[in-house]
Amino acid sequence: MKKIITMTAEQRASILQQLNERQIEALSEFTRFTMLSQFHTRHYLQNTDWQFVGMVVDPWYQRVHGHHGENLYCDCGRRLKNQFILRSRSTGKLLYLGITHFQQHASIPMAVAKEIQQGINEVHLYMDSILLKYQSGQRFPEKLFDYACQHNGFKNRESTILFQRCQLFSQVNLPLYDTDEHDLRTLVEQLKTGNRPRLTKEQIKQLLASIADDWRQIEQQITLLTYQLSEQGLGQQELHRVKSNATNYSLQRRKSRFLVQNWKAINELTLTKARAQLVIKLRELAFYVLITESLAEKINRAQALQILNTHRYPVKTSRSFGVREAKQLVATIASER
Template identity: 60%
Template structure:
């Protein structure tokens, strides 16, 4: 097993000070994605009235004196690094909490809160190993990654965390974790030796599950955008119009009008159709980035969404689609009111 070294808060901050803003944001998205995956895998809140809606991370939390973004807060007013968003299954009420207040505000058992905290600690250790590698002079293995991409080594593996992390880290020249590097190297040497791998039925099912998990996390990000718009005073009819426009934009220039509404539907589709639905969902997310990018209070949401798009090799772009122009008129009201 890999030896993992935990950094102190000061050691972590010292290394982070040498990273660019884009590198810090990429690390933040890696952390958030890993935590979201744990929530979906471990079903932490299954026995409670609460369901997990999403998670926001402040990548600049340690920089109290030169913080370049917006702070995150718990419902109690405490400043947060990790903000968890929970929704009551019975009342629909939403909470914005730090992990230490799960029991106090949501009556979530202390045992569950400890399990979630243990997951955060494990992910932080994983991130520390990346920071230590960066400090030691390691950077992203661009040549190997590009060779694998050129040889279509990631075909049928686009839903893997390895591929998405490579897309994020390659842009900002961050080193991979040792285990990720070994996985990339394995694919690299297989391709060098001319080995072609045919997917087994089990691997196809896993890939379909990975795509469904990605779709669900993108859908949660869109839900957070809609909640933000409602909380900032957008009328229901305007919000309904935005949702409708986002779907029309996502389906623009596509032959199909098929648009799923639940991630479970992906599990019975062919891989081709599942990939198509993921691409449609990513395009819908890009719609929200474009209409909210100039709203200052939506900065963190937009940054997170952009990282998701980059992880899937997708860009938000700037479209002249009528629905985007119409939606921007609604969000301009938020800029005036704020």
């Protein structure tokens, strides 16, 4: 078994100083994506009043000088590297917290808080191993990834964690985590022997579950943005107009107006239809990012932008009637505050 090396904060900061901006952002996205997966699969908060809505990572937390973007803060005012967003199931109240204040602000049992902290520590160990590989001169295994892509190794598997991490790190030339690199090498070996396995029923089930998780995360972000618009003063009638316009915008140029209303329904679709529903949901999220631009200082859009960036979904300007109407409604409350 390979020995896991834990770095000190000083050692970690020293290596991070060697990375460029895009590499730091990729590592932060790796951290966020891995933590989201843990929250969805380990169900940390299932026996509490709180629902996990999302997480935002500040890539530049370690840099006192040259910080890009906005700082993240806990509800207590403390600056954060990782900001967790929780919503009360009973009241709908939102909390923006650092991990150390889960028990203090949300009354989450100490045992649950410790379990979440252990999960964060695991992610930090993953990141440390990547940084150590980078320091030793290792980089992204581009030839392996190119071979797998050119020989359709990832065809119909674009939703897998392995493909998404390869996509993320290939863009910035960072080495993969050991398990990911092993899985990539195994796939290439299978392709070279001509034994590329077909998707099994279990693998299809796992891919659908991954798409359903992505759909649920996007829906949570849309719900969060809608709640924030309400908090800023947008009335129920206006919110209904915004939602209607968002739905129409997401379905533009599509022959079918079929929409799933719950993430669980994704698991009952074919892979093709499930992916189509995910694209529709991404377009809906992009709509809300577009129309809240004038409230950027009052509405937290960071995670929504991170999600769209992860899925490589561009936020394009639009002159559609729905976008223009929604922007006018939002601009009205922006000017009144």
